[in-house]
Amino acid sequence: MSPYFLVFILSVFAYNVSCITIDLESAPAVRNVSLKFVGVTLDSGLIGNKWKTFNLTSQKVLTLAKGISPSYLRIGGTACDHVIFNMTQDQTGSNLTVADWDNLNHFVMNAGWDLIFDFNVFLRKNGQWDPTNAIELLKYTVKQGYKPAGYELGNEPNLFPSANAVSEKQLAKDFAAFRNVASSSGVPPFLTIGPDIAGMTRSYLQNFLEAGGGDVVDVVTVHQYYTNGQKATLKDFTAKKLLDKFIPEVQSFVKICNEKAPHKQCWLGETSSCYHGGARNISDRYAAGFLWLDKLGLSALHGLQAVLRQSFYGSNYGLIDTNLNPNPDYWLTLLYKRLVGSPVFDVTQTTDPNIRVYAHCTNISSSIGYKPGSITVYMMNIGSKTVSVDIPFSSSKTQQRYILSPGDHDGLTSQFVKLNGDVLMLPNDYSLPDLKPVFSNDTLQLKAYNMGFVVIPDAMKPECMQT
Numbered sequence: 307m308s309p310y311f312l313v314f315i316l317s318v319f320a321y322n323v324s325c326i327t328i329d330l331e332s333a334p335a336v337r338n339v340s341l342k343f344v345g346v347t348l349d350s351g352l353i354g355n356k357w358k359t360f361n362l363t364s365q366k367v368l369t370l371a372k373g374i375s376p377s378y379l380r381i382g383g384t385a386c387d388h389v390i391f392n393m394t395q396d397q398t399g400s401n402l403t404v405a406d407w408d409n410l411n412h413f414v415m416n417a418g419w420d421l422i423f424d425f426n427v428f429l430r431k432n433g434q435w436d437p438t439n440a441i442e443l444l445k446y447t448v449k450q451g452y453k454p455a456g457y458e459l460g461n462e463p464n465l466f467p468s469a470n471a472v473s474e475k476q477l478a479k480d481f482a483a484f485r486n487v488a489s490s491s492g493v494p495p496f497l498t499i500g501p502d503i504a505g506m507t508r509s510y511l512q513n514f515l516e517a518g519g520g521d522v523v524d525v526v527t528v529h530q531y532y533t534n535g536q537k538a539t540l541k542d543f544t545a546k547k548l549l550d551k552f553i554p555e556v557q558s559f560v561k562i563c564n565e566k567a568p569h570k571q572c573w574l575g576e577t578s579s580c581y582h583g584g585a586r587n588i589s590d591r592y593a594a595g596f597l598w599l600d601k602l603g604l605s606a607l608h609g610l611q612a613v614l615r616q617s618f619y620g621s622n623y624g625l626i627d628t629n630l631n632p633n634p635d636y637w638l639t640l641l642y643k644r645l646v647g648s649p650v651f652d653v654t655q656t657t658d659p660n661i662r663v664y665a666h667c668t669n670i671s672s673s674i675g676y677k678p679g680s681i682t683v684y685m686m687n688i689g690s691k692t693v694s695v696d697i698p699f700s701s702s703k704t705q706q707r708y709i710l711s712p713g714d715h716d717g718l719t720s721q722f723v724k725l726n727g728d729v730l731m732l733p734n735d736y737s738l739p740d741l742k743p744v745f746s747n748d749t750l751q752l753k754a755y756n757m758g759f760v761v762i763p764d765a766m767k768p769e770c771m772q773t
């Protein structure tokens with residue numbers, strides 16, 4: 307063999323070819339996830355700001371919302387602890403009006419969503435939460451026949467300014483008071499959700515659950531952000547270290563949740579890439595997909611029952627932008643809802659740290675119509691080289707691929723995303739585009755900074771055979 311040829315071969319191995327194998331045939335099913343695993347939020351601040359440019363009666367918004375239904379919609383955030391329901395105020399005031407509440411409830415009903423509303427815990431009397439204003443809203447809600455899925459009380463109590471500080475023990479009492487008030491106001495079955503802690507493992511969480519909060523809530527919620535949006539750089543969005551930071555956080559949270567609130571659900575009640583409203587021109591662009599898809603994968607793998615994305619609209623991390631057009635993460639979320647089902651398999655691999663990979667049974671109830679036994683693998687390449695990803699299956703070689711890449715020359719900061727090479731766009735205000743896969747029998751070559759979903763329709767994976 308010519309020495310030149312040997313050098314060529316070696317350089318191919320050393321520099322160009324990375325190859326991993328995903329062993330799905332023997333991967334164990336480790337969790338189940340629910341139909342509403344992925345949800346969204348809107349910030350209560352929109353109420354005081356008269357919804358800014360967000361438009362609950364816009365046909366386009368409704369079309370986008372229906373696309374990702376069913377979904378929880380949580381209305382909460384720091385501003386919730388300043389919101390007052392006012393039965394008599396007209397739309398010119400800055401409080402939650404009857405019209406606001408009607409519009410919101412009609413919107414979620416039309417979209418096929420489920421509302422979660424966060425009550426103001428700063429309304430207090432003699433050290434206790436004062437339920438008077440909440441009772442007004444609950445009574446009106448019952449009278450109208452609206453059926454929100456759940457209620458929360460306060461936002462991030464571990465960060466309350468000292469003038470408004472509420473102890474863990476007192477907050478547990480306030481939650482119990484809320485439950486009684488809601489029951490006696492004739493509210494049909496609802497979830498009590500909280501305490502919406504900032505951070506996943508704070509002592510406030512543990513103390514609240516131990517002080518009786520664990521018995522009162524149906525769902526334990528915490529908030530998670532990877533980093534500060536005012537300091538975040540584009541590099542952070544593909545940094546393995548930042549992505550991995552979430553692993554010990556979710557593990558610790560699930561442990562606390564299961565120990566201190568047994569048999570209760572554990573959710574990320576509000577979560578996004580960066581706090582302080584996101585990172586301008588990054589967290590609403592193509593790059594945001596890495597942190598989002600990875601968080602969904604890890605959350606499912608480690609046993610969370612829901613992940614609510616901050617936010618559907620607003621700040622620098624909305625799924626839709628201020629013109630009410632979808633950002634790349636909207637399309638990612640839509641594909642996730644359509645393609646990813648339950649149960650969840652553990653396919654963690656360590657051969658190539660730049661490839662993050664997750665697998666579930668395919669969602670066979672979605673409009674795409676995959677058959678039982680199908681598997682969906684989702685993955686991303688955070689490295690700068692193409693990696694060949696082999697998913698050997700004895701029963702079938704055929705894959706249907708939905709591969710996402712940046713939508714234009716802006717690359718990772720593109721406002722657009724391509725699905726299998728074509729930019730995703732709304733054809734009109736009434737319908738979503740077809741999301742067409744590419745069929746292939748060859749080993750997948752996942753390019754640098756691409757991500758996506760691979761369905762193996764004939765996998766006949768036993769755990770995925772139940773309909």
Ligand SMILES: *[C@@H]1O[C@H](CO)[C@@H](O)[C@H](O)[C@H]1NC(C)=O
Pocket residue numbers: 335336337338649
């Ligand atoms: C998932 O749910 C199914 C049906 O209820 C059950 O048989 C299975 O054991 C569950 N799997 C896991 C990993 O919990």
Ligand SMILES: *[C@@H]1O[C@H](CO)[C@@H](O)[C@H](O)[C@H]1NC(C)=O
Pocket residue numbers: 361362363364365366
């Ligand atoms: C909201 O959307 C509706 C329907 O598309 C439209 O008629 C209305 O003008 C919009 N309102 C605002 C404030 O943009």
Ligand SMILES: *[C@@H]1O[C@H](CO)[C@@H](O)[C@H](O)[C@H]1NC(C)=O
Pocket residue numbers: 390391392393394395399
């Ligand atoms: C509701 O708004 C009206 C008119 O602005 C005001 O007089 C009243 O005090 C408000 N009620 C509450 C509960 O804030």
Ligand SMILES: *[C@@H]1O[C@H](CO)[C@@H](O)[C@H](O)[C@H]1NC(C)=O
Pocket residue numbers: 353354388389390400401402
């Ligand atoms: C609601 O009205 C009260 C006064 O009734 C005011 O103090 C508060 O700031 C208003 N809340 C919002 C969200 O605008």
Ligand SMILES: *[C@@H]1O[C@H](CO)[C@@H](O)[C@H](O)[C@H]1NC(C)=O
Pocket residue numbers: 586587
């Ligand atoms: C953000 O992106 C928009 C549109 O691409 C651009 O006009 C604006 O200057 C950018 N802002 C910053 C702070 O980079």
Ligand SMILES: *[C@@H]1O[C@H](CO)[C@@H](O)[C@H](O)[C@H]1NC(C)=O
Pocket residue numbers: 339340341342343344375376642643644646647648669670671672673
């Ligand atoms: C699967 O798709 C159906 C129909 O769109 C939807 O109701 C369901 O929530 C999806 N499942 C998951 C786990 O997202």
Ligand SMILES: *[C@@H]1O[C@H](CO)[C@@H](O)[C@H](O)[C@H]1NC(C)=O
Pocket residue numbers: 703704745746747
């Ligand atoms: C994949 O292989 C199957 C079975 O050999 C064949 O029927 C199918 O046409 C192939 N598909 C592609 C896209 O090559």
